[in-house]
Amino acid sequence: MEKVIDIQHLSKSFGAHEVLKDIDFSVSKGEVVCIIGSSGSGKSTLLRCVNLLEKPSGGQIIYHGKNILNDEHDPVEYRAKLGMVFQQFNLFNNHNVLGNCTVGQIKVLKRSKEEAKKTAMKYLQVVGMEAFVNAKPKQLSGGQKQRVAIARALSMEPEVMLFDEPTSALDPEMVGEVLIVMKSLAESGLTMLVVTHEMAFAEEVADRVVFMDKGVIAEEGTPVQIFNNPTQERTKEFLKRTLKKI
Amino acid sequence: MDLQWLIKIATENAPMFIRGAEVTLFISMIGTIIGSVIGMLIGVIRTIPVPERGVKKVVIKIINVILSIYIEFFRGTPMIVQAMVIYYGSAMAFGIDMDRTYAAIFIVSINTGAYMSEIVRGGIVSIDKGQFEAAHAIGMNHLQTMFNVVIPQVIRNILPATGNEFVINIKDTSVLSVISVSELFFTTKSIAGNNFRYFESFFVACVIYFIMTFTVTRILRYIEHKIDGPEDYIMYANQMQVETPEDMLRRINNNNGNI
Numbered sequence: 080m081e082k083v084i085d086i087q088h089l090s091k092s093f094g095a096h097e098v099l100k101d102i103d104f105s106v107s108k109g110e111v112v113c114i115i116g117s118s119g120s121g122k123s124t125l126l127r128c129v130n131l132l133e134k135p136s137g138g139q140i141i142y143h144g145k146n147i148l149n150d151e152h153d154p155v156e157y158r159a160k161l162g163m164v165f166q167q168f169n170l171f172n173n174h175n176v177l178g179n180c181t182v183g184q185i186k187v188l189k190r191s192k193e194e195a196k197k198t199a200m201k202y203l204q205v206v207g208m209e210a211f212v213n214a215k216p217k218q219l220s221g222g223q224k225q226r227v228a229i230a231r232a233l234s235m236e237p238e239v240m241l242f243d244e245p246t247s248a249l250d251p252e253m254v255g256e257v258l259i260v261m262k263s264l265a266e267s268g269l270t271m272l273v274v275t276h277e278m279a280f281a282e283e284v285a286d287r288v289v290f291m292d293k294g295v296i297a298e299e300g301t302p303v304q305i306f307n308n309p310t311q312e313r314t315k316e317f318l319k320r321t322l323k324k325i
Numbered sequence: 326m327d328l329q330w331l332i333k334i335a336t337e338n339a340p341m342f343i344r345g346a347e348v349t350l351f352i353s354m355i356g357t358i359i360g361s362v363i364g365m366l367i368g369v370i371r372t373i374p375v376p377e378r379g380v381k382k383v384v385i386k387i388i389n390v391i392l393s394i395y396i397e398f399f400r401g402t403p404m405i406v407q408a409m410v411i412y413y414g415s416a417m418a419f420g421i422d423m424d425r426t427y428a429a430i431f432i433v434s435i436n437t438g439a440y441m442s443e444i445v446r447g448g449i450v451s452i453d454k455g456q457f458e459a460a461h462a463i464g465m466n467h468l469q470t471m472f473n474v475v476i477p478q479v480i481r482n483i484l485p486a487t488g489n490e491f492v493i494n495i496k497d498t499s500v501l502s503v504i505s506v507s508e509l510f511f512t513t514k515s516i517a518g519n520n521f522r523y524f525e526s527f528f529v530a531c532v533i534y535f536i537m538t539f540t541v542t543r544i545l546r547y548i549e550h551k552i553d554g555p556e557d558y559i560m561y562a563n564q565m566q567v568e569t570p571e572d573m574l575r576r577i578n579n580n581n582g583n584i
Contacts, residue, residue: 132458159464169455173477182473183463215554228459235463 081108082141083239083270084129089138091121091128098124100294102138106239106272111265113281113302114274116291117317122274123166125291126243129272130163159187162232162240166247168224170216176203176227177212180234188235195234202233206260222253226260233264240264242273278321282306290314331525338516338526345512346533352429352501352508353494359430360437360494361487367392367438368445368479369471392442399439405500408432412504429506433498437490444486448479481552488545492538509533 084106091099098121106112114122127133129140131147131154139146147157171179180199184190190198203209206226216224225245232240242261246254258280265271265284275281281288281302288305290298290313298311309315335342371389376382399407412428415421423431452475460470499510509530517526 130462132461155464155466158462161462163459163462165455165459165462167455169453169459171456171459171474173474173481183465186469186473187464231463 082106083108083143084272085141086129087139087141089125089128089140090136091124091133092136098294099128099135102296104289104296104299106270109268109270110286111269111271111284112273112287112289113285114272114289114291115276115278115281115305115317116297117320120291121294122291123243126241126272126274130158130161130241132163159183159235160238162235162237164225164228164232164240164242164245166244168216168221168228168248170224170228170231172216174216175212176208176214176216176219179216179227180231183231183235198236199230199234202230203227205233205263206230207256220253221249222256225249225253225257229257229260229264239270239272242271242275244274244276246275246277276321278306278318290317292317327525330522331528334516334520334522334525335529338529341512341516342509342529342533345507345509345530346537348426348506349495349498349508349510349534350537352426352433352498352506353491355430356433356437356498357487357491357494359434360441360490363434363438364441364443364445365476365479367396367442368449369468369476371442371446372449372471373467395435396439396442399436400443403500404432404436404497405503407436408501408504425504425506428504429498429501429508432501433494437494440490441487444483444490445479448483449475451482452478481549484545484549484552488542491541491545495537495541496534 082105086102086104089099089102089104090097102125104125114125116122124133128135131140135148138148140148142157142160145152147154171182174182177196177199180203181192181195184195184198185192188195200209200212203212206229208223208226208230211219211223211227216227219227229245245261246257249257254277258277261271261273261280262284273281273285283302285302287299288302289296290305290309290311292313298305298309298314305314306318309318371392373385375385408428411432412423412425415423456474456478457470460474465473498506498508501508502511502514505511513526513530517523520526
């Protein structure tokens with residue numbers, strides 16, 4: 080399958096602290112990749128590096144055969160091709176739900192207002208938030224905000240969707256509604272890169288699971304391999320801790 | 326204090342008082358608006374991310390130094406002295422003959438701009454980092470991020486401070502009497518010079534100043550409320566664009582067939 084994003088020897092340090100060490104990793108078209116690992120293992124940093132919200136210290140990010148870390152490459156154009164969903168939602172507070180989904184289309188993709196609205200309504204229906212078009216972000220619950228954030232990212236019609244722990248800031252009862260939306264997106268064939276603590280979601284939805292530990296990819300494989308027959312000692316240790324019933 | 330004198334002065338000189346109040350309000354309002362725009366632009370320029378190397382870095386550095394000098398100079402010197410330097414100074418040194426009112430608006434604007442740029446910078450810094458990241462993530466550049474996402478939120482947040490500047494400007498335009506701008510203080514001075522009733526004349530001016538500042542603060546408070554909007558979202562209250570055929574039918578039935 081065609082590789083959309085191919086990461087080679089990626090590293091990232093904050094001062095003397097090396098967060099990512101020589102990461103090799105790729106995402107193919109239509110694939111759903113879940114990145115799991117304990118806090119501080121570098122999984123969020125990896126995702127932010129893919130989106131260039133953090134500037135990698137070394138290595139290459141190949142997007143459709145082009146290294147986007149070259150100086151001559153325009154990061155703004157590349158970013159518009161990736162949709163990002165944040166842990167803290169980060170909806171634009173000055174826009175209502177519809178405005179959140181249209182402003183990027185109008186300003187970045189230069190679509191007309193009507194076209195942007197049509198696209199936005201299409202994706203707001205996908206996430207089940209079409210009845211809230213005029214609501215301001217502060218009037219919504221966490222789960223609703225996150226669904227709008229997903230619709231906002233989808234409205235840009237990105238090639239790859241990045242999810243940075245989309246359910247970690249939600250109340251337990253709201254996690255479900257977001258995961259259902261994400262699952263339906265995965266089934267629709269969208270290319271997704273998901274950093275998550277929801278092991279059940281990873282097991283059920285992912286085509287491939289990547290386990291990160293201390294800034295390196297410790298193990299990767301199909302969900303069955305990772306969750307049932309992990310080969311690495313640290314993977315076993317991590318899964319024992321997270322899957323443990325209380 | 327003589328109440329009769331007070332009424333007499335207020336009524337006999339009403340046109341002059343009103344004319345003075347108008348000029349005061351005009352200068353301070355235009356000055357605050359232009360000053361806010363200056364402050365907003367400087368705030369946006371000063372928050373441009375500086376690249377690690379290259380020509381752009383040097384250019385941004387130089388611009389920032391120039392802006393810092395502007396801010397420090399106009400914040401650090403009294404407006405009354407600036408008025409003298411700009412109006413009489415430019416006339417004597419360069420032979421520029423400015424209209425008094427334009428000179429007054431110019432002085433108030435650049436003064437307010439210096440203060441507002443710091444207020445705006447504070448407002449931009451206080452906006453959640455996630456708002457910038459979300460805007461960058463959907464592909465906006467610095468200017469698009471600023472004008473579509475950050476500045477509208479900054480305007481709401483700095484509205485109280487802007488109102489403060491406006492009130493200060495209404496009062497501080499009185500120093501412009503040194504360049505003979507016919508604002509409220511200047512006209513009151515000439516009224517008092519005619520009737521030698523300093524207390525009563527300036528008492529009337531006091532009341533007019535207070536009415537102006539108080540009204541302005543009330544209006545701004547009202548605007549703040551308007552911008553904030555309601556806390557709760559009323560579903561289907563203003564949702565015409567998502568009305569489904571079923572809703573339409575229900576609405577027609579509820580209204581006994583009248584749309």
